[in-house]
Amino acid sequence: MLYWTIIFLVIALVAGVLGFTGVASAASGIAKILFVIFLVLFLVSLIAGRGWA
Structure with a gap:
């Protein structure tokens, strides 16, 4: 996703x-x-990762 942002x-x-x-x-x-x-997906993955650890 960040790759496409940089391309555009x-x-x-x-x-x-x-x-x-x-x-x-x-x-x-x-x-x-x-x-x-x-950014939204990154923050969701951070929060979800911390919840399982």
């Missing part, structure tokens, strides 16, 4: 440098959503 972040940066603002904003939005999902 790189796409957004390259598109922003090249002037494709629509593509850059869409890719950065996707990257933000994936990062939030990654």
Whole structure:
């Protein structure tokens, strides 16, 4: 999940440098959503792991 976040972040940066603002904003939005999902799943796995230990 974090891998895809980094991929979309790189796409957004390259598109922003090249002037494709629509593509850059869409890719950065996707990257933000994936990062939030990654953080939520990471925190859930931490909490679940501590509960079983």
